[in-house]
């Protein structure tokens with residue numbers, strides 16, 4: 686596994702070593718020792734999977750303490766543009782975001798620690814998104830920001846008319862109207 690730093694502290698890209706042969710491929714999708722060396726020491730206690738049609742936009746989401754979650758995300762099938770927004774009040778990169786394409790072809794994993802909003806848009810039909818979480822789901826601690834917030838200025842690279850957004854996500858508040866819990 687290759688660990689790649691990003692311009693935002695603690696956001697880490699993990700590139701697995703993929704072993705291809707006549708049968709197909711094999712790779713380690715999780716290795717606690719390697720992640721520890723990359724500074725990811727929290728235990729993962731919940732695994733999630735979602736299936737989405739092309740143009741589905743999920744986010745931007747986080748959970749507040751004491752249920753703040755680190756998420757180790759990847760795509761099993763299809764392709765997404767994955768986005769993490771730093772909302773750690775004392776961070777030099779507060780309000781900045783990092784984007785990365787994750788797909789069933791590149792097998793890249795991305796670690797989004799507590800203190801970040803997270804979201805993604807699916808760029809292909811039948812996209813299967815999978816992630817490990819360092820804390821359990823707790824609905825009451827969910828916080829979110831509207832995906833097309835003008836202050837965050839995220840270029841999702843999609844036509845808004847084609848986006849599939851849940852009713853819950855369509856009414857999330859603006860970034861300027863939330864108080865970051867981190």
Ligand SMILES: Cc1cn([C@H]2C[C@H](O)[C@@H](COP(=O)(O)OP(=O)(O)O[C@H]3O[C@@H](C)C(=O)[C@@H](O)[C@H]3O)O2)c(=O)[nH]c1=O
Pocket residue numbers: 733735743744745746747756803804805821822851853
């Ligand atoms: C996230 C989650 C949802 N659910 C339920 C609640 C709801 O009825 C249904 C669908 O939930 P949502 O609409 O919130 O699913 P979704 O919009 O896919 O939410 C996810 O978005 C991405 C971007 C993240 O970063 C995740 O942490 C999570 O917030 O699943 C759970 O039971 N456990 C969970 O951990």
